[in-house]
Amino acid sequence: ELKVEQNPLFLSMQEGKNYTIYCNYSTTSDRLYWYRQDPGKSLESLFVLLSNGAVKQEGRLMASLDTKARLSTLHITAAVHDLSATYFCAGSSNTGNQFYFGTGTSLTVIP
Amino acid sequence: DVKVTQSSRYLVKRTGEKVFLECVQDMDHENMFWYRQDPGLGLRLIYFSYDVKMKEKGDIPEGYSVSREKKERFSLILESASTNQTSMYLCASSPRPGSPLHFGNGTRLTVT
Numbered sequence: 085e086l087k088v089e090q091n092p093l094f095l096s097m098q099e100g101k102n103y104t105i106y107c108n109y110s111t112t113s114d115r116l117y118w119y120r121q122d123p124g125k126s127l128e129s130l131f132v133l134l135s136n137g138a139v140k141q142e143g144r145l146m147a148s149l150d151t152k153a154r155l156s157t158l159h160i161t162a163a164v165h166d167l168s169a170t171y172f173c174a175g176s177s178n179t180g181n182q183f184y185f186g187t188g189t190s191l192t193v194i195p
Numbered sequence: 196d197v198k199v200t201q202s203s204r205y206l207v208k209r210t211g212e213k214v215f216l217e218c219v220q221d222m223d224h225e226n227m228f229w230y231r232q233d234p235g236l237g238l239r240l241i242y243f244s245y246d247v248k249m250k251e252k253g254d255i256p257e258g259y260s261v262s263r264e265k266k267e268r269f270s271l272i273l274e275s276a277s278t279n280q281t282s283m284y285l286c287a288s289s290p291r292p293g294s295p296l297h298f299g300n301g302t303r304l305t306v307t
């Protein structure tokens with residue numbers, strides 16, 4: 085079974101600062117996913133990373149994947165309050181039918 | 196846009212009751228999933244289904260069953276609700292293996 089660990093679990097950062105959320109996984113995963121969850125709402129897909137070295141960017145968020153290190157990162161650039169949410173990473177089984185989620189990183193951006 | 200609809204947003208049930216959580220998706224997706232979300236534990240897979248009448252156990256199937264009689268509908272059944280099943284339940288669907296999941300808004304179930 086794929087184990088996915090995120091850190092930090094909680095992150096409080098000032099507006100305008102940069103920070104990185106880390107996602108380590110235990111065994112080979114063909115794909116790595118990042119989701120966002122706003123308080124009281126459901127999860128929304130942000131990125132799917134398909135191969136080693138993959139990098140995807142959307143606004144102030146950039147995700148990357150290093151399959152050799154079994155590590156994905158979500159980098160936040162010049163944080164703004166609207167980015168406050170919980171971010172989850174997830175890997176998938178070889179069949180693609182099962183997804184294994186990390187425990188999430190609760191991000192609070194302080195003005 | 197894909198819409199995954201869960202029938203109840205909040206539900207309060209008594210211990211021992213049989214509980215049905217319903218989920219409907221409108222995009223003809225093959226795969227459907229039930230997760231529960233608990234603080235500090237992230238999302239844990241209960242059951243998933245890759246076709247009508249097909250189901251597979253996830254990581255924590257004990258105390259739950261599922262039904263998928265039609266492609267668009269995936270039901271989660273708590274045969275005899277217990278207090279440790281108090282949780283947020285999330286339904287999700289995807290068009291094919293490996294595609295990102297589309298989640299419903301969740302059902303917060305309290306068992307007293």
